[in-house]
Amino acid sequence: MEKEGLSLYDRLPIAMLSGFYYHINKNIENGILSNAMYHEISLIEQVAAKKGISLIHLYERGSTMK
Template identity: 45%
Template sequence: MSSYDHYSATYLIELYFSIKRNIESGFLSKAMYHEMDFIAQSVKRQGITLLIKDHATDQNQVYSHK
């Protein structure tokens, strides 16, 4: 369990993409990718499938509830 588990999936998804945009624009360091992983895991525990397209490698990452 992480502190992110206390937030709604909607909020976490918005936070995830906000962090991603800020990393890509240079406002946040790439170390924040670890936080994005924590957020994605929390969303997964809430039963939400998160599909992320990595435009650099043209591959998808899927975080889904199992």
């Protein structure tokens, strides 16, 4: 049973969360995705903070995913 109040990002494994964070950031930088994706980045950053994961680590780990 899923815990109430948890977002999709809360339930993702760190590797997948890292991949989302990296690829959303890269797509924003390249102008592929809209600035509305900053909201998604914010949600991921909140989850990373709750889990004690630095954004640098999240970005670097995500950069190794294809």
